[in-house]
Each structure stands twice: as C-alpha cells, then as structure tokens.
Amino acid sequence: DAGITQSPRHKVTETGTPVTLRCHQTENHRYMYWYRQDPGHGLRLIHYSYGVKDTDKGEVSDGYSVSRSKTEDFLLTLESATSSQTSVYFCAISDERRSYGYTFGSGTRLTVV
C-alpha cells in the first residue's frame, strides 16, 4: 500500500543473530501493529503501538521486541533469531477510528537457517 512500506522485503539470517524489521508509514496514523502469518494460524499479533514510545505485547510476543521513537516508524527486533521465527511478517496501521479497518504493508519474508 502506498502509505505503508516494510523493509526488507526478504531476508535470510542465521540462528542466533539479531534481526530488525522496519515499518514506515506516511499516513500519520497513531496505531501500528506487527503480525506474523503462518500456515494454519492466520495472522497473530506480536506487538502493537498506540503512540510514540507507547507499545504493548500481543499474543505471540516472546522473542520479539519493538520500538517506536517516531510516529512514522515502528521497528520489530528478533533478539536472537530461531527457526520457529521463520515467517512472513506484516505491519499494519490504523487511525483513531479503528472501525475503518487496518491498512497492511506488503510483508517481509524472513527465513532463519
């Protein structure tokens, strides 16, 4: 989507290394989310942010941390990557009226070998 970009689009990393994924938005939306998508599980929420420096855990937050120092950027860090974190990661944004739904980025495909 034009208002939200994720980088990198693809990454292969080794077990035990730290990895940071970036989500950048140009919509000035307050809320940002990180999801992972796995077959049979759909999308599961990792972490979310409701403002600069305001973040909270989702249902699958173990092994992940996030930071949001600016409205437009939301970083997801895998502190020590494991093979179970091989997945497709999606960032999403929403404004105050979350009933409008979320806007998703194109995803980052991460492979941990």
Next chain:
Amino acid sequence: AQSVTQLDSQVPVFEEAPVELRCNYSSSVSVYLFWYVQYPNQGLQLLLKYLSGSTLVESINGFEAEFNKSQTSFHLRKPSVHISDTAEYFCAVSRGFQKLVFGTGTRLLVSP
C-alpha cells in the same frame, strides 16, 4: 475475548460458479466484522466491513457478506466467481477499540 472460526481452509470452485466462505465469531457483545483478501505475495486488503446498520454489506468487486447476529456469522458470498478471485480470504472481528482478531483464512481456488 472474541475469536473467529473459518471452518474451510480451502474452497475449490469452477469459474462462474457461486461461492460461500464461512465465518463464525464468538463474542458476547457487539462487534465490528471485516473480510480481508490476500492475493499471492501481497499484503492484506480490506474487502468489506460491517459496523452497524444494514446487515448486508457489499464490496466493489461483487462480493457480499451478511451479518447474522443470532447465528454469530458473517459469511462471504459471490454469485459468480472469476479466475482473478483466486486468493486467501480472512475474516476478522474487533469489539469497539479492541484489536482485530483474525481467522485462520480460507484459500479460494477458482478453476476454468
């Protein structure tokens, strides 16, 4: 907490045939309901949503969904599918300002 069940992981259908993708949710309070579509190697796009009012909602590409409170369902339908409708479809629910909860997805496979 609310949850979403999509009973069918995959639905094969021939082109121009009708299709229904099922979605049931569990919540004891009023909810907002959404259908998202994901084309191969892309992110999710909002297809349609129910917030309030008319229980039948429509998308611009011919899909419709009906909110049924008594059956706690929000099934997605299309009277005649195209090859280009091949994608994965996700049902999602939220309650007020709570976060979206997604179902596990249904892969629609349209064959000529």
